[in-house]
Amino acid sequence: MIVLKLGGSAITDKDRPETLDGESLETAADAIADGLRSGSASSLVIVHGGGSFGHANASEHGVTTTAGTHDVAAVHDVHGAMKTLNEFVLSRLVDRDVPAVPVHPFSTAHRDEAGRLVLPTGQVETMVAEGFVPVLHGDLVAHTGRGVTVVSGDELVAALALDLAADRVGLCSTVPGVLDDADAVIDEIASLEEVAAVLGDSDSTDVTGGMAAKVETLLELDAEASIFGIEDVSAFLAGKTPGTTVR
Ligand SMILES: Nc1ncnc2c1ncn2[C@@H]1O[C@H](COP(=O)(O)OP(=O)(O)OP(=O)(O)O)[C@@H](O)[C@H]1O
Numbered sequence: 001m002i003v004l005k006l007g008g009s010a011i012t013d014k015d016r017p018e019t020l021d022g023e024s025l026e027t028a029a030d031a032i033a034d035g036l037r038s039g040s041a042s043s044l045v046i047v048h049g050g051g052s053f054g055h056a057n058a059s060e061h062g063v064t065t066t067a068g069t070h071d072v073a074a075v076h077d078v079h080g081a082m083k084t085l086n087e088f089v090l091s092r093l094v095d096r097d098v099p100a101v102p103v104h105p106f107s108t109a110h111r112d113e114a115g116r117l118v119l120p121t122g123q124v125e126t127m128v129a130e131g132f133v134p135v136l137h138g139d140l141v142a143h144t145g146r147g148v149t150v151v152s153g154d155e156l157v158a159a160l161a162l163d164l165a166a167d168r169v170g171l172c173s174t175v176p177g178v179l180d181d182a183d184a185v186i187d188e189i190a191s192l193e194e195v196a197a198v199l200g201d202s203d204s205t206d207v208t209g210g211m212a213a214k215v216e217t218l219l220e221l222d223a224e225a226s227i228f229g230i231e232d233v234s235a236f237l238a239g240k241t242p243g244t245t246v247r
Pocket residue numbers: 006007008009010048049050051052153172173174175177178179180198199200201202203204206208209210211212214
């Protein structure tokens with residue numbers, strides 16, 4: 001089982017609200033279609049982030065992974081933006097004969113009082129067993145005592161990887177890996193302390209914490225995870241470990 005996240009900052013144009021980076025999304029979709037055809041990625045779950053969809057809307061409504069809202073209009077606005085992006089991602093995949101189907105976390109997941117994410121995965125597992133490629137996305141989720149809060153695609157990747165005992169976990173982003181203070185790709189990360197000084201937020205509006213939150217989430221996994229650029233989706237699906245490996 002492979003869990004692959006298409007980073008929102010990689011598949012959208014982060015400088016323009018609700019705009020795709022069509023070329024990058026098509027590069028990723030081509031790589032996924034090739035991976036399925038070659039058999040190297042036959043059991044695949046995809047998650048995508050928000051990029052220029054979702055984050056700005058969430059920020060306008062003051063919603064983050066911990067700050068919630070009970071405003072119905074905010075729910076429709078943020079969840080609606082993420083569903084729009086999900087439709088774009090699905091259509092690029094289906095155009096290439098990838099059997100991609102949507103899974104909207106707002107309708108299935110929630111957070112408990114302590115903020116822990118509860119994500120049922122039975123439907124995802126059954127979809128994969130039946131030959132589909134489920135495509136989840138960062139979203140809002142109902143949060144006990146706080147209305148709704150944001151769930152990042154990275155948190156979904158971690159929950160799916162744990163629950164489905166993923167063999168491989170990959171996150172593509174707008175950078176070729178985690179960069180050191182000289183902008184060189186760091187090959188391996190084994191603890192937060194060794195890289196904390198170079199980890200920052202995203203360059204664009206981002207309510208879920210950028211690279212720092214990504215590395216922190218991945219360090220909690222049993223499986224090792226790779227962080228790489230969109231041009232390396234193909235290599236990752238072919239079994240290689242491009243970019244930065246978090247173990
Ligand atoms: N040391 C670092 N190495 C690489 N990127 C870094 C580093 N510190 C901060 N960043 C920022 O983190 C960003 C990647 O995190 P971001 O959350 O934007 O990625 P994403 O998952 O592709 O997008 P989204 O959260 O929208 O899904 C990079 O574009 C860069 O601006």
